[in-house]
Amino acid sequence: MSYVDEVIELVVKQNPAEPEFHQAVKEVLESLRAVVDANEEQFRKEAVLERLVNPERQFKFRVPWVDDKGNVQVNTGYRVQFNSAIGPYKGGLRLHPSVNLGIIKFLGFEQIFKNSLTGLPIGGGKGGSDFDPKGKSDREIMAFCQSFMTELCKYIGADTDVPAGDIGTGAREIGYMFGQYKRIRGVYEGVLTGKGLSYGGSLARTEATGYGLLYLTEEMLKCNGKDINGATVCVSGSGNVAIYATQKAQQLGAKVVTVSDSTGWIYDPEGIDVALLKEVKEVKRARLTEYAAARPSAQYHEGRGVWSIKCDVALPCATQNELSLDDAKALVANGCIAVAEGANMPTTLDATEYLQKNGVLFAPGKAANAGGVATSALEMSQNSERLSWTFEEVDSKLKNIMVNIFHNLDDAAKRYNSEGNYVVGANIAGFEKVVDAMLAQGVC
């Protein structure tokens, strides 16, 4: 049995009931076959893959808090510190009822390669809780965040582990967590990113993941003789990534015709009104039915359906496994030329393969959505030098990073005879740097 297959089998055996983690490991290791086979003897001897798939450390903790009725609620918190070969652990905190250890591990594992691809000195980690922020009062959110940080603060720090936002963790939650960290640890340091501008946040961090997704997509299309300008785009989700992906796509001359949330989706043939979407989602924190009610050209549909709409470019920006094989078939049948993942692992493995086999350009999330973590690393740099850069400065660094990421993965794919396979390219390019650093640091 090949080394790759052995390790995949081991991961499934050692981590039962963690299907998302198995899926992420399988996707990464399968695409690393060429580079692993070429170095098999050394990698086996050094147990490179076994070390890579085992987090350096993982924490699971109780998060008790008091709701508005005076009742005690208990959630579970997680932080997985996956790999620190190239820098302090870095990765978001997800607050969603679906969160469990397997999901945090899948995200943390992917984060290693994504962070490496940015070219910045950040290792891979991820955390979160099964807490559901939906429908909670501000006071309840604060109570949860303070309790969560009371435990988490023992394991993180500006030079060890720097968490950020993710699904359910926005500026409000980061603010409450930062306040609690400062209070308990007594230090004012860049321990979290995604902070408000008045206390160490970076301009353009809010926009970074969505904008970065479009910078990479634009470059991928350009290098394949195509153009984002004039393209029809389907976006899923209506959170942070989706909103700013929609905004930048429109700035680049594309027309975005869909967005969605966990209950339904919008088809707006006139093009999504970003200002209205921001008002509904960022200010009122309401459902998309409110968008439809205020916009005569918009049609609201219950359930899923974004990928049934004809488009040139599809940008899944909601959550994992939201673009299935059937969705991929519909996209291909409708002439879609490119899919770039704004969310983490939104496309199932069989859907990815189908898209690639049918000539659709496919940019995996670990490259395409790396703009968020890259700008988080820029926030860390600004915190370290106690300076703030302008929006334009951060945005132009972000654009350079995204364009470089695309060329790195394009080059890596070509070096291993997989031209145009950006999944292989992203995994190899991310892997090479991490493994080089791991081997240089000895057995640790």
Ligand code: NDP
């Ligand atoms: P938000 O919480 O801001 O938005 C998530 C969006 O996805 C919402 O519209 C939400 O709808 C929808 N959604 C969530 N779960 C489901 C589900 N099970 N089915 C259908 N829709 C769902 O998160 P972000 O925009 O920050 O993150 C989106 C994705 O991008 C995630 O995969 C995240 O890991 C990834 N990502 C985010 C980065 C960032 O900087 N924010 C950086 C890199 C990756 P509803 O409001 O109804 O829940």
